[in-house]
Amino acid sequence: MMEAQALQLVESLLSFLGLWELLRGFIEPxxxxxxxxxxxxxxxxxxxxxxxxxxxxxxxxxxxxxxxPGPNRVGYWGLLQxxxxxxxxxxxxxIIPTNSNKxxxxxxxxxxxxxxxxxxxxxxFDDGMILADVNAxxxxxxxxxxxxxYGIIIAGWASNSKYAFLGALRSAAQIVSYELAMGFALVCxxxxxxxxxxxxxxxxxxxxxxxFGWYWIPLFPMLVVYFIAGVAETNRAPxxxxxxxxxxxxxxxxxxxxxxxxxxFLAEYANMILIAALSSVMFLxxxxxxxxxxxxxxxxxxxxxxxxxxxxxxxxxxxxxxxLRATFPRYRYDQLMRLGWKxxxxxxxxxxxxxxxxxxxxxxxx
Amino acid sequence: xxxxxxYTMNFGPQHPAAHGVLRLVLELDGEVIERADxxxxxxxxxxxxxxxxxxxxxxxxxxxxxxxxxxxxxxxxYVMAVEKxxxxxxxxxxxxxxxxYDEITRILNHLLWLGASGIDLGAMTMFFYTFxxxxxxxxxxxxxxxARLHAAYYRxxxxxxxxxxxxxxxxxxxxxxxxxVKKMNENRQGSLLDFLEDFTNRxxxxxDEYETLLTDNRIWKQRTVGIGVVSPERALALGFTGPxxxxxxxxxxxxxxxxxxxxxxxxxDIPVGVEGDCYDRYLVRVEEMRQxxxxxxxxxxxxxxxxxxxMADNHxxxxxxRESMKQNMEELIHHxxxxxxxxxxxxxxxYSAVEHAKGEFGIYLVSDGAxxxxxxxxxxxxxSHLSSLNEMTKGHMIADVVAIxxxxxxxxxxxxx
Numbered sequence: 001m002m003e004a005q006a007l008q009l010v011e012s013l014l015s016f017l018g019l020w021e022l023l024r025g026f027i028e029p030x031x032x033x034x035x036x037x038x039x040x041x042x043x044x045x046x047x048x049x050x051x052x053x054x055x056x057x058x059x060x061x062x063x064x065x066x067x068x069p070g071p072n073r074v075g076y077w078g079l080l081q082x083x084x085x086x087x088x089x090x091x092x093x094x095i096i097p098t099n100s101n102k103x104x105x106x107x108x109x110x111x112x113x114x115x116x117x118x119x120x121x122x123x124x125f126d127d128g129m130i131l132a133d134v135n136a137x138x139x140x141x142x143x144x145x146x147x148x149x150y151g152i153i154i155a156g157w158a159s160n161s162k163y164a165f166l167g168a169l170r171s172a173a174q175i176v177s178y179e180l181a182m183g184f185a186l187v188c189x190x191x192x193x194x195x196x197x198x199x200x201x202x203x204x205x206x207x208x209x210x211x212f213g214w215y216w217i218p219l220f221p222m223l224v225v226y227f228i229a230g231v232a233e234t235n236r237a238p239x240x241x242x243x244x245x246x247x248x249x250x251x252x253x254x255x256x257x258x259x260x261x262x263x264x265f266l267a268e269y270a271n272m273i274l275i276a277a278l279s280s281v282m283f284l285x286x287x288x289x290x291x292x293x294x295x296x297x298x299x300x301x302x303x304x305x306x307x308x309x310x311x312x313x314x315x316x317x318x319x320x321x322x323x324l325r326a327t328f329p330r331y332r333y334d335q336l337m338r339l340g341w342k343x344x345x346x347x348x349x350x351x352x353x354x355x356x357x358x359x360x361x362x363x364x365x366x
Numbered sequence: 367x368x369x370x371x372x373y374t375m376n377f378g379p380q381h382p383a384a385h386g387v388l389r390l391v392l393e394l395d396g397e398v399i400e401r402a403d404x405x406x407x408x409x410x411x412x413x414x415x416x417x418x419x420x421x422x423x424x425x426x427x428x429x430x431x432x433x434x435x436x437x438x439x440x441x442x443x444y445v446m447a448v449e450k451x452x453x454x455x456x457x458x459x460x461x462x463x464x465x466x467y468d469e470i471t472r473i474l475n476h477l478l479w480l481g482a483s484g485i486d487l488g489a490m491t492m493f494f495y496t497f498x499x500x501x502x503x504x505x506x507x508x509x510x511x512x513a514r515l516h517a518a519y520y521r522x523x524x525x526x527x528x529x530x531x532x533x534x535x536x537x538x539x540x541x542x543x544x545x546x547v548k549k550m551n552e553n554r555q556g557s558l559l560d561f562l563e564d565f566t567n568r569x570x571x572x573x574d575e576y577e578t579l580l581t582d583n584r585i586w587k588q589r590t591v592g593i594g595v596v597s598p599e600r601a602l603a604l605g606f607t608g609p610x611x612x613x614x615x616x617x618x619x620x621x622x623x624x625x626x627x628x629x630x631x632x633x634x635d636i637p638v639g640v641e642g643d644c645y646d647r648y649l650v651r652v653e654e655m656r657q658x659x660x661x662x663x664x665x666x667x668x669x670x671x672x673x674x675x676x677m678a679d680n681h682x683x684x685x686x687x688r689e690s691m692k693q694n695m696e697e698l699i700h701h702x703x704x705x706x707x708x709x710x711x712x713x714x715x716x717y718s719a720v721e722h723a724k725g726e727f728g729i730y731l732v733s734d735g736a737x738x739x740x741x742x743x744x745x746x747x748x749x750s751h752l753s754s755l756n757e758m759t760k761g762h763m764i765a766d767v768v769a770i771x772x773x774x775x776x777x778x779x780x781x782x783x
Contacts, residue, residue, distance in 0.1 A: 062490075062491075065491060066490070066491050066493075066494035066495070067494055067495065067498050068494055162373065162375050162376075163375075166397070166764070237488060237490075238488060238585055240488070241765070247383065247764050247765045247767075247768050248764065249381065249382060325490070326490065326491050327491065327579070328488070328489065328583070328585050329484070329487040329488045329489040329580075329583065329585045329586050329589055330487060330488025330489075330585070330589075330765075331585055331588070331589075332588065332589060332763060332765040332766070333397060333763065333765060334763065335585075335588050335589075
C-alpha cells in the first residue's frame with residue numbers, strides 16, 4: 001500500500017512542477033525497483049549508523065566496566081569519535097602486500113560485508129516492516145550468515161601471511177562447527193512457530209500473556225545456545241581466536257589497512273547487530289509489546305510502536321556482547337571446538353526431540 | 367605425495383604478547399608447538415660493563431632499569447652487595463623501610479604480571495583493575511624518591527631519605543574539578559605511612575575482586591590448568607627460583623631460607639603450589655600479594671613507633687647531612703670526595719641475592735680496591751626461566767605459548783641486561 005501512496009506523492013509533486021506527463025513513461029514501470037532501492041537505503045543507512053555508534057557504545061561500556069572514561073575528546077561525550085575514526089580509515093593508504101593475490105585480497109572485505117548486510121532483507125522491524133517477506137526467511141538467513149566466513153577465509157589466504165592463514169583456518173573450523181548448533185537451535189524455533197517466515201515466527205509468539213507467550217520460555221536452552229553460537233560466529237570475545245589479538249596478532253585481517261580493514265570491521269559489527277536482531281525476533285517476540293494483554297501495563301504501553309520494542313530487545317543482546325567481552329578470558333581453539341561439538345550440538349539435538357514431543361502433548365502452551 | 371614440512375613462524379619481537387622484545391622462532395605442526403627457540407639480546411644495554419666504569423653510587427640508577435617493573439628490588443641486591451664488600455652497617459629503620467618498599471615493589475610487579483597475563487589470555491579488564499592499584503603504589507614511590515619508576519632510593523648505607531610526613535596532593539584541573547580532587551585527596555591528608563596503611567586496608571578487597579574474575583572462572587582454568595607443567599626436580603634442575611619454583615611445590619624463599627634485612631622479625635607465609643602448572647603459579651603469585659600486604663602492615667606499625675636514622679653515619683660511604691656540611695670542613699671534604707671520586711671498597715668479592723618478585727636476583731661484585739667494581743655479574747631470574755621455554759611449551763598450542771610466556775613473568779630489561 002505504501003508503495004502506491006508514495007507513487008501518488010511523487011505524482012502530485014511532479015504535476016505541481018508540470019513534469020508528470022513527461023516523466024510518467026519512465027517512472028511508472030520502474031517504480032517498483034526504485035521503491036525497493038529506497039527501502040534498502042532505509043535499512044542500510046541506519047545499520048551503518050548503528051554500527052558506527054555501536055563501536056562508540058562498546059568503548060564507552062568497556063570503559064565504564066574498566067574504571068576509565070572511554071573516548072571523550074572528539075565531540076561532546078566522544079560522540080564524534082566514530083566519525084573521526086571513519087575519516088581516519090578513509091584517508092589511510094590501502095597497502096597490498098607484494099606476494100598477495102591482489103584480486104582476492106581486495107575481494108575478501110567485500111565478501112565479508114555483503115552477506116552481513118544482505119541478511120537484513122528478511123528481518124521484520126515491525127508488523128509488515130520488512131524488505132522481503134519471503135516464506136523461506138529462516139533458510140535465507142542461515143545461508144547468508146554462513147557465507148560471511150568466505151570473506152575471512154579468502155582474506156587469510158590471499159594475504160599470504162602466516163598469521164593471517166592461521167586465523168583463517170581457525171575461523172573456518174569455528175564457523176562450520178557453530179553453524180550446526182545454530183541451525184539446530186533454529187530448527188526448534190521452526191518447530192514451535194511452524195513457519196519459516198520471519199513475520200509469522202513473531203506472530204506465533206503473540207498471546208494475551210505478553211512476554212510469557214514468547215519462545216524464550218520453552219526454548220530457553222536454545223536461546224542460550226543460539227546467542228553463544230552467535231558470539232562465536234561473529235568472532236567476538238571470548239571466542240575471538242580468529243583475531244586472537246595476543247596470539248596471532250589480528251588473525252585474518254593482519255595485513256589489511258585503511259578501508260579494507262574498515263570493511264571487515266563494519267561486517268563484524270553488522271553481524272553482531274544482526275545476531276541481536278535475530279535473537280530478539282526468534283526468542284523475544286520481535287516487535288511485540290512485552291506487556292501485551294496485561295491489565296494495567298498493557299494499556300499504558302499500547303501506544304509504543306513495535307519498532308521501539310524491537311530496538312530495545314536488540315539493545316539487551318548488544319549489551320551482552322560487550323559485557324561478555326569485558327568479563328571473560330579467551331577460549332583456546334581446541335576448547336572452543338570441544339564446547340561446540342560436545343556440548344552445544346548434543347544439547348540442541350536433544351532439545352529438538354524434546355520440543356517435538358512436547359508439542360504433541362496438551363502441555364504445549366505456546 | 368607432497369613433502370610435509372613443519373610450519374615455522376616468527377613470534378615477535380613486535381608481538382603484543384612478546385612482553386617487550388622477545389623473539390621466538392616457533393616450529394609448528396598445525397597449531398602444536400614442536401620447538402620454541404627464544405632469541406634474546408634485543409634490549410642489551412651492557413649494564414655489567416657500564417658498572418665497571420661508574421663509581422659504586424653511580425651504578426644504583428642502572429639497577430632500576432634492569433627489571434623495570436620491580437625497580438627497588440634490583441637496587442636492593444646491588445646495595446647489599448656493596449655493603450657486604452665495604453662492611454657497612456645499615457640502621458635498623460632503613461632496613462625496615464627497605465623491607466617495606468621491597469614488598470610494595472613485589473605487589474607492583476605481581477599486579478603488572480596479573481594484568482599482563484590476563485590480557486594475554488583475553489581477560490582485558492584485569493589490566494585496568496591492576497593498574498588502578500599500581501597507581502597508588504607508584505605514588506608511594508614518588509612520595510619517597512621523586513620518581514615513579516626509576517627511584518634510585520636505596521643507597522649503600524641505607525636509603526636516600528626518611529619517609530615524608532605529607533603526601534603530594536592532586537590539584538584541580540580541566541579534567542577533575544575541585545570536588546573530584548577533594549575526594550581523590552581524601553587518603554592523602556596524612557603522612558606516607560597513613561596513605562600506605564589506607565592502601566593495605568583496601569588491598570585485600572581488590573585481590574578478592576581479581577580472584578572473583580579469574581580464580582574460579584572456567585575459561586581461565588581451562589587456559590591455565592595443566593599448561594606448562596614443570597616437575598619439582600626439573601624446576602630445580604632448570605635453575606628456577608621465586609614463584610616459578612614455588613609453583614612446582616619446592617619450598618624455597620630467600621626471605622625465609624637466608625633472611626636478610628629484618629625479614630626474620632616479620633611474620634609471613636610462603637605459598638607453594640602442587641601441580642607446577644600455570645594455574646598454580648597464578649595462585650602462588652596472588653597469595654604472595656596478600657602476604658606482601660601483611661608484611662607492609664607490620665613494617666608500617668614498626669616504622670610509626672621507631673624513628674631514627676635511615677643512613678649509616680660512616681661518612682666514608684654515606685653522604686653527610688647538608689647542615690653539617692655547611693658548617694664543618696671535614697664533612698665538606700667527605701661530600702666532595704663522595705660525589706666526585708666516590709668511595710673505595712676493600713679488594714675482594716661479594717655475592718648478595720634478594721628474593722626478587724621474579725626469583726633470586728643476585729649481584730656478584732669483584733673489587734680490586736678501586737672506586738669502581740672490577741667486575742659485576744647480574745644473576746637475573748628471568749634468564750633461566752626463559753631458557754626453559756622450549757621444554758615448557760613443547761606439545762602445547764600457540765595460545766598456550768602466550769600463557770606460558772605470561773606465567774614466566776618475563777621482563778627483558780633483566781634478561782638482556
